[in-house]
Amino acid sequence: MTLAMRFVDEYRDADKARALAARIADLCEPGRDYKFMEVCGGHTHTIYKHGLEDYLPEAVTLVHGPGCPVCVIPMGRVDDAIHLAEQPDVIMTSFGDMMRVPGGNGSFFDATARGADIRMVYSPLDALRIARNNPDKRVIFMAIGFETTAPSTAMTVLRAQAEGLANFSVFCNHVTIIPAIKAILDSPDLRLDGFIGPGHVSTVIGCTPYEFIARDYGKPLVVAGFEPLDILQSVYMILRQLAENRSEVENQYSRVVPWEGNLKAIEAITTTMETRAYFEWRGLGFISHSALRMREGYAAYDAEHLFAVPGGRVADPKACQCGEVLKGVLKPWECKVFGTACTPETPIGTCMVSSEGACAAYYNFGRFSRERVKEATVRPQGARP
Amino acid sequence: MCLGIPGEIVEILPDRPDLATVDVSGVRRAINIGLLEDDLEPGDWILIHVGFALSKIDEDEARAALAFLESIGEAYDEEIAALRESMIEAEKG
Numbered sequence: 313m314t315l316a317m318r319f320v321d322e323y324r325d326a327d328k329a330r331a332l333a334a335r336i337a338d339l340c341e342p343g344r345d346y347k348f349m350e351v352c353g354g355h356t357h358t359i360y361k362h363g364l365e366d367y368l369p370e371a372v373t374l375v376h377g378p379g380c381p382v383c384v385i386p387m388g389r390v391d392d393a394i395h396l397a398e399q400p401d402v403i404m405t406s407f408g409d410m411m412r413v414p415g416g417n418g419s420f421f422d423a424t425a426r427g428a429d430i431r432m433v434y435s436p437l438d439a440l441r442i443a444r445n446n447p448d449k450r451v452i453f454m455a456i457g458f459e460t461t462a463p464s465t466a467m468t469v470l471r472a473q474a475e476g477l478a479n480f481s482v483f484c485n486h487v488t489i490i491p492a493i494k495a496i497l498d499s500p501d502l503r504l505d506g507f508i509g510p511g512h513v514s515t516v517i518g519c520t521p522y523e524f525i526a527r528d529y530g531k532p533l534v535v536a537g538f539e540p541l542d543i544l545q546s547v548y549m550i551l552r553q554l555a556e557n558r559s560e561v562e563n564q565y566s567r568v569v570p571w572e573g574n575l576k577a578i579e580a581i582t583t584t585m586e587t588r589a590y591f592e593w594r595g596l597g598f599i600s601h602s603a604l605r606m607r608e609g610y611a612a613y614d615a616e617h618l619f620a621v622p623g624g625r626v627a628d629p630k631a632c633q634c635g636e637v638l639k640g641v642l643k644p645w646e647c648k649v650f651g652t653a654c655t656p657e658t659p660i661g662t663c664m665v666s667s668e669g670a671c672a673a674y675y676n677f678g679r680f681s682r683e684r685v686k687e688a689t690v691r692p693q694g695a696r697p
Numbered sequence: 698m699c700l701g702i703p704g705e706i707v708e709i710l711p712d713r714p715d716l717a718t719v720d721v722s723g724v725r726r727a728i729n730i731g732l733l734e735d736d737l738e739p740g741d742w743i744l745i746h747v748g749f750a751l752s753k754i755d756e757d758e759a760r761a762a763l764a765f766l767e768s769i770g771e772a773y774d775e776e777i778a779a780l781r782e783s784m785i786e787a788e789k790g
């Protein structure tokens with residue numbers, strides 16, 4: 313109640329939000345509980361920032377999905393990247409989010425302290441500039457992210473090729489969202505009633521790749537924007553489908569997301585990259601056809617081809633429950649080390665590193681946490697031993 | 698990294714039609730517009746991910762998105778700080 317008030321007070325569209333919340337409540341069948349997964353970390357961020365869960369009727373629970381690219385990079389890949397960074401004459405480049413992600417052998421920051429040359433970049437095109445300016449070095453870009461960042465990596469490789477730049481390569485860790493959603497749908501741990509679909513991934517892949525979710529699994533999916541009202545409206549749209557016994561893909565964010573996606577971006581990806589047979593996701597294990605690697609024709613830009621990559625598997629720390637958090641089985645505050653051993657300064661798991669990670673988002677907006685923790689202990693719904 | 702940030706096109710670079718100078722919350726940087734089919738011109742708004750425009754948006758959407766991003770604080774500040782460091786296609790130096 314008080315939390316909801318706080319949200320309403322702060323939010324400029326308070327009246328609209330209040331009206332939507334009432335309509336959402338009207339659509340809930342008495343005695344029925346609803347669980348919707350927001351796939352994208354950006355949505356998780358908005359939900360915690362604005363305390364949206366406290367605003368929804370109690371029958372509606374939002375569970376957080378695997379859509380935080382930094383969160384799903386397995387420890388072994390971090391170690392591989394550090395190994396690459398420590399090769400002679402190598403400059404490793406990476407998005408800032410990646411710097412604190414722990415591997416079995418520390419993070420990029422730790423490797424920098426040991427003498428590796430690892431530089432933060434805003435864009436893969438900045439990594440390309442570093443390659444241009446350091447012709448005697450081998451510059452590797454640590455490529456991470458879903459279909460939102462994969463086109464940028466692809467375009468950068470194409471640019472490197474056009475320029476005939478021989479000292480630039482990509483350590484490709486791009487993952488794709490559809491197989492992850494499918495893995496969650498097939499996992500026995502969780503019963504979901506619908507999905508809030510990722511907004512920005514969908515600007516690239518469009519809405520049709522989600523159709524199997526509605527068709528084969530009978531779950532509604534609504535592609536959503538990032539503002540509180542967008543998310544509330546999407547919840548409303550999912551509930552309306554359920555009330556009308558429909559399961560379809562709908563696009564709440566059509567002002568940005570075209571139904572067919574960005575064809576040029578898809579083309580850039582498919583020109584330079586192909587699907588891997590399988591890829592390990594942190595916490596989720598191996599998922600078939602869930603990641604991208606450079607095509608053979610682009611081997612000259614593929615760090616996995618140019619260098620020997622150890623490819624070791626490192627088990628997640630025992631205390632780490634990121635897998636449960638990424639699958640939506642556990643809420644962040646239900647992890648035993650949340651906020652004690654695991655904080656954004658000393659992350660044990662990846663969900664605490666990126667601001668899109670559920671644990672970090674929850675930790676940073678801790679104004680809600682005390683109430684939540686109390687509630688979780690009083691009402692152990694969904695909590696696991 | 699995953700935040701899509703809106704920017705306003707200031708100028709399409711004459712010798713590089715795939716690059717535009719874009720104003721993002723007062724920071725002007727080169728952004729790659731090669732993934733958009735639209736004919737873009739100064740005054741158009743785009744949604745940017747890691748140096749690339751992924752979609753064209755209208756001004757109302759851009760302003761709403763900006764107001765929202767400014768409200769989320771730190772994550773957006775970090776993105777703008779990263780953009781500030783960016784020197785896409787500054788050929789040498």
Ligand code: SF4
Pocket residue numbers: 631632633634635637644647648649650651654655659660661662663664665671
């Ligand atoms: S609190 Fe830390 S270890 Fe636990 S799930 Fe979150 S990130 Fe992983």
